[in-house]
Amino acid sequence: MLAALTSVVENVTDLGKGLANIVGNTVFGAKKERKSQKMLNSETEDPMIINNPLMKGLLSLVLQIDVAVRGEEVSASATEIKIKTQIAEILLDMANQRQDFLVQNFLYWFDEILLKEGKRLFNSNPSEIKETLQKYINAQALSVIPPTMKTGIAEVDEKYAQKITSVNMFSGVKKKFSGMKSTTKKKGVKNKILQVTSFTNYSGNEEFPDLDRLIRDTSVVESRQKGMEALPSLLASFVNANNTKLEHYLLDVIMRSFSQKEELGVYLKQVDVLFEDEDIQVYNRIKTQVDGMRYLIERSEVRNKTFY
């Protein structure tokens, strides 16, 4: 039945094309024939043809018949697109949570440095503080930079796995923390700084993993889960997607997954550490209010979706 209807639509479309040719010839003359054919093949080069009311009417008629015949199919794929868009939205939220963890981890790392060097830094001048922090960054910065996600292509992953280099993302952060309390007393760095080159969880809480590790089964040995990378799946879904919104979401997931370092740098520059009790109290009060507002908005969204 659907095949029959589809062939009817195709016939109508052909008929529409034929009519369009006739209309094109009549209105614009025979020379414009090629142009009207181009337009029907979704080439929108000539605004005169697009704005012609006869052509507009004809095209919308063809479109309406097409939608009427394929209506059921369209609504079915709409549900599929919704499901996939929502999945992509969940993945984006996971990326947000990953970034929250990374920022938190960085602050814990910095806190650890302060605990170790705090007293000495308190009696140092700004250049010494800068020097000490620089040494820590050189020795341990890689331990707070997230590893790059895998592409799923063994050769590429092996090639780039070793080349982890320190990025200039800390330039803004250094400025932020360089204005710390200082005195004129000079002291050198006494303790040797421990070199850490792999990503380390300083927070003490459970690490929020990236997508590659989220999709792995923790109960199965990791070496048995080679090929469980997110990128091939995301790319396949992107290629198959025929909805602009879904495509945007999927691209966003891919881009965010592979730009974790850059994102972390941006967020760290925005971090504002509160030291004063009064500031913390004000922050907590505002946070509670914002959370309340968020809760209301989400609830009203669910209500709207359910009842209207």
Place this chain on the structure above:
Amino acid sequence: MQRFKSNNNFEVMQNKLISSMLEEIWKIISTTKSTIREQLKEKCSGVNDTIKDIHVTTSDFLNNELLQNITYLLVKVSKFDLFKMIGKFEFHSQFVRELFGLLEYDKANPVLSYLLVTARSNIYIQCFWC
């Protein structure tokens, strides 16, 4: 003290209820994924992957409003970080893995979905659909 105890029990009960609800949701998603996989396997296992234009029709599993509502609910769950609140951190991984299976399945190109999964499982040991 009694009041504290009852409040404490309420929280425990609430967590249990949410956990079991989420587990049920996980089962629905997981079953959908398994059913898609089985049907794809049944329809495509005899197909030679060099034939590009082969036509395979599978039931439209993703035209399922229940599943759509479930994923919508999961969006809300993740926005409020519910997994962390109820102390079920492993749910993140479980759900994401199942959802990736659904994301990979393409109704319009079931053969392509199948070939992708088969190619991956031929090269490697595990895949989302296994």
